[in-house]
Amino acid sequence: MASINDSETKIPSLYSRKEKSLGVLCSNFLRLYNKEGVESIGLDNAANQLGVERRRIYDIVNILESVGVLTRRAKNQYTWKGFSAIPHAVEELRKQAFNENPRVSGFCSFGTVVNENDCRGPSNSNSSYTDKYTKSSGSSKSENNRKEKSLGLLTQNFIKLFISSNADLISLDTAATALLGDVHDPTAMRTKVRRLYDIANVFSSMNLLEKTRHPESGKPSFRWLGPKTKSQTLDTNKRRAFGTDITNHEDLKRKHVDSLSDWSSKDVTVAMHGNIDCVKVEYSENNTTQQQSSCNSKEFVFGPFTPAITQRVGSSGNKKLKQVQDWENLADTYRPQYCNKALGDIFGHYVEAWKSWYDEADEKKTGHRSPEEDED
DNA sequence: CGCTCCCGCCAATTC
DNA sequence: GAATTGGCGGGAGCG
Structure with a gap:
């Protein structure tokens, strides 16, 4: 009996089409592999970790490959290149x-x-x-x-x-x-x-x-x-x-965004290495900015506008928002604001807050996830 | 009701 | 000949 059905006990009535979208699957996929130390990806592993059919992995992988994030190395094997x-x-x-x-x-x-x-x-x-x-x-x-x-x-x-x-x-x-x-x-x-x-x-x-x-x-x-x-x-x-x-x-x-980034490296470039290990900020005048690639692998490049945490909705100006319960609220309550100074600090906060919210929301959403998620 | 787009059948490819 | 890839479109979820 216990063949195709997942052991996950979820109420059928809670089925949400959105949760199964390619978009969130992609986010999860990225969360799984876009981090330090990853350079090989097995399709079987991915499908298992993400709890989806193999077929869906092909979709993700093919799209990612077409923008260079991945490269097919062999059957079932892909090499992670990064953003x-x-x-x-x-x-x-x-x-x-x-x-x-x-x-x-x-x-x-x-x-x-x-x-x-x-x-x-x-x-x-x-x-x-x-x-x-x-x-x-x-x-x-x-x-x-x-x-x-x-x-x-x-x-x-x-x-x-x-x-x-x-x-x-x-x-x-x-x-x-x-x-x-x-x-x-x-x-x-x-x-x-x-x-x-x-x-x-x-x-x-x-x-x-x-x-x-x-x-x-x-x-x-x-x-x-x-x-x-x-x-x-x-x-x-x-x-x-x-x-x-x-x-x-x-x-x-609808979907959670893993990395807010602006790809037009112009004035300021903030590169995030690995997940959130080191944050570097650098300035340059013209668009010939050469992003240092000391820590190759995965790095996100932010442009002139760096997302900052901010709360609109005329709140009292305090950022102590309790743990967000779901992404809807999160997206509703917070909206990225962009500025050019103090990038380091702001960005640092941003990253940390984002991370914790993400984890929180994730936990809230599914009482427990795969044993994979706590290595972040 | 029209826009979205998940799901999985099954054919093409590769091993 | 089995396993891996992945095109394709029916039809269900959602606003």
Whole structure:
């Protein structure tokens, strides 16, 4: 009898679809592996630790791999690269997008890859994650077909949409249409959108994407928060209207964010090594900031705006909030505020508070978790 | 009721 | 031939 059913005694009526989303799964996955000492990831292990089917791990892993966070080493084995690999991965994508379609800039001409064999420029970018999708070492056409539809490739093309066009907000419909090329099959469209939802969810949980609503149409759209590479303009003022436009409010309530980060390393860079072991702050004038990588592995890069703990809701100004009971409340009560000074202190507080809240909430949510969680 | 997107069937690939 | 990967879309949850 005790075969497929988990031993976890949970009331069926408490089933929540949200808890099972790819987004939270991704957060959990990251929490599990984005820390000191991790460099190898086994799919079986991951599935067990996270209590999900293997199938779901493939989804996460494929998406993460497409932005360089992971690399497939062998069957069942992946190598952890970390968030620090993202900028480079994105830069590669930008290059690809560029020589696929050098004149991008319009909203209608994305550097979408449909058939790499044709539109592959002499880009000698040699990185595993891009190679996996751009190279098809002498395989036949039918074999490529499957790859062309892979989640990984789709993810990369999706990113290209953001980084190679000057569109700030893109709806999934628009993205799907663009990524489908000339196909006008409603079924294909729906399938594509489904996949984009998957991708968007994990990226949102990584803070690479932000869900918003289009100002006028009110149509759900996404904004790329990850590194845009290059001297991508439209920085602060246009990109994130923190404090002014809080349209992603409801989205904040949905998923927990593991790392708040701004990928445009401009003025100030705060790198967090490991989990929260050491925090370094450094300043620089121009955008040629070279982030020190003394402690390679995992480091988060924060940009000009550093999240600080703050309580709005006209509270008395005291930060002694008791343990938050759930993420809804947490997201409601606290909202990141951004400032430029005293980054060290603020950030330090931020990290610690966040960590403890996270643990608290986690405990509250599930009376007990896997024996894994207390090593944080 | 339309938007989301979980779930798992089953085909393609790899071992 | 078994195991691993992962495309795909039905249909249920949710606002």
